[in-house]
Amino acid sequence: MTQPALSRRLASAAAGALVLISSGTAYANDTPTPTTPRPTKPAGGANANNIYASAAYSHIKVRQVSGPTGGRQGSLSSVDVNWKPPACWYEPVFSGDELKAFVDRTDGAGDVGIHQSWFGKGLWTDHYRDGKPEANFDDAWSMAPGYKNYNIGKNGYFWRSVAPDDQDPDSWQCGKIMFWQDADVVPKVPHAPTPKMLAEYAYNQIKVPDTEIELKPTTKSTVNVPTWVWLDKGRFQEIKVRAELPRTNLWAETTAKPVALHLDPGTEDASTLPASGNCTINDDGSIGTPWVKGDGGKIPPCGIKYLRATNGTPYQLKASITWQITWKGSDGSGGGLPDGTFETTQDMNVQEIQSVNR
Template sequence: MRALLLSLALTATTLSLTPLTGTPLTVTPLTGTSLTAAPGGDPGGPRGDSFGSGRTRGVILRNSKIVVSGNGLGGKSDGYRVQRPCWYEPGDKADDMLERQEDVRDYWFHTNPDGTTEDFDKFLKQYKDKVGEDGRWWTPAYNAADPNGLACWSGLEGAVWVPAGQTPPAGITLAELYQLARAALTVPEPTINLSPDVKSYVNLPTWVWLTGVGATTRSVTAELPGVMSATVTATLSRIDIDPGTTGNRAEVKENCGPTGHPYVKGGTWTCGVRYLRSSADHPQDAYQLTVTTTWPVTGGAGFTFDPVVVDAVRQIPVGEVQTTVRESGKN
C-alpha cells in the first residue's frame, strides 16, 4: 500500500547524484504502512503547473518539488512529450523524515481507528531504522499532463530509502529534467501583417512581417532545488513564406530576418510576396498565405532537441489592376 507522506521538503544541501554502475543498487521501500491514498485518486501534495489554465499544457507536476520558471512559459504546447510520466525525487534525510512521521500520529490513528500504539510503533520503526545512515528518502511524483501519469505514479512505492550519492531505479535524472523543461517550453503564435493590408494586386509587392512575437529568445528552467537544474532556450532564427500557390504565380522574397520587415514608404522590399496572377480562381477568391517561424532549441552539453516550428495563416485576396480606356471625340 502507498504511504501518504506529508510535506516532504528538500534541504539547501546540494546532492551528488550518480547513475548506477556495477552491482545493482538496493533500495528500501516502505512496508506495512497504513497511511494510504485512495486508489486511482489525486494524491494531492505540492503542485507546480508550468503555465496557466485555459491553454494546452505540456507539464502539470503533481507531488513534485521541481520548480518550472522562465519567459518561455504561458503559450500553447507544441506537443513535446516527456518519455517517462512518473519518477522518484530525493526528499528528507532520515532524522527529518522520522520527525515528520511522528508528527502525523493523530492523523494515523484517525485513518486507522482500529490501530494500536504497537501498530504505530511498527509503522515508525522503518524510519527509525535509517537514522544515522547517510542517505535520503525518495518519494514519487508525476506529470499529470500525460494520460498515463497517475497510473504510473500509483505503481511506485510511497517512499524508498536510497544511500547517499546514488539514484534509485526510476529516480529523476538530469536528462529527464531537461525533458520536463522542454515540454514546458512554449513560443508565441504570431500575427501576420501585410502591406497592402486588405487586398493586394497582381505585380504589386506585398510586404510581410509578424507582430505578437515579443522576445525572440525564450527559456525555461526546471529546477530540483538544492539538487540540479536544466535550462532549455529557444531562439527565433527565421521565417519562411509559403504564398499558397505555385512558383509561376508568385514571387517570394525571404530576406526577412527573424520577424520580417514592416512597410516603410520608399523602402526596399526584401520580405514578402508578389503575386503574378489573380486569386479569383481560388477558394474564397484568396490565396492562403502561410508564414512559418522556426525556433532552434538548445540545452546543456549533450542534450539536443528539434526546433519548435509554428505556422501562422492568413487569407490574401489578389485582384487585377483595372484600367479604363476612354475614347476622345472631336468637337
C-alpha cells in the same frame, strides 16, 4: 510495465491482498475495488499540502532567465511527432521528519506512487515506521524493505515517482513505491532524474511570443502584387529557461532560438517568396525586410503573391516560427532537442484591380 498487465494482475488474488488491509485501504489508481468506492484523489494547484499528497505534481522549479516576456505567448510543438517529454521520474519528497508530519496531518491519505494511493494511517506506519515490507507496484511485484521510525535522524529523503499525466501508459514504468535515498546522491534506478530529463521537462514550459507578422499592404492585398512580410527583431530573441530539482543539485538550462519563419498562404492560388515559404532569420534577429515607401516595384525577400481574389471569404494565412532547441546541464552534459514550432493564423483579404481600356 504496461497498464493492461497490471490490470490483469489486480484482477487476480493479488488484487485482494493489495486492496483490503485491516488498518486502511490501498488503491491501485484506476483500478478501485468493486465493493468499496475509492475516495477522491487529492488535487489542487499551488496548495503545498496537495503537492505532497499527490504524485501528479512535481517539485521541479522552472523559470525564464533570458528572452522577451509579456504579450501573447504560447507553447511549442515538436517537429518530431514521435518525441515527447518524460512520462515519469522519481524525485525527493520528504525527509523523515516531514513524512511523519505528513502522515499525522493527513491521517494517512496520499500517494506512494503514481498509480498507488494509501488511505489509512496504519498503511503508512506499518511500512515507514514499523519496518513492515511492502510490495512495489512493478511487473515483478518486488518487495520493498520497511523502515524504522521514518528514518528520522538520518540524512536523506524519501523519493516518489511523479507523472504530469497519469493517463499516459508510459507512466506505469515508474512502479517503485516511495523509497529512501541518502542525501546528495541520485538513486541508481530506472527513470531517476538527470540533467537531460530536466531539459526535456523544461521544453514544455518554454513560452514563445505569438507569431504576429507585419504585412504591407496592411488591410488588403492585391492580385499579382507581392505582399511584404516581416517580423520585429525585438520580439524574436532566444529564450532560456532553467529547470532545477530541489535537494538534488541537478539543473538544466534549455534554450530556444528562432531560426526561420514559414508561410502558408492558405490557398493554392498563391506563391511564396522565397518559393519554399521559409524566410530565414537575419543577423540582427529580424525576419524579412520592412516595407518602406518606394519599394512598390521591388520583390520582397519574404512575402506572398496571391493570384486570385478572395471575393468575400478571406484566405487563412498561416505563419509558423521554427525554434532550435539546445540544452546544457549541471554535470557538463548538453546537446540538442527536436526543433519546436509555434503557428498562428490570420485572415488575408485579396482584391483584384480592374483596368479599363478606352
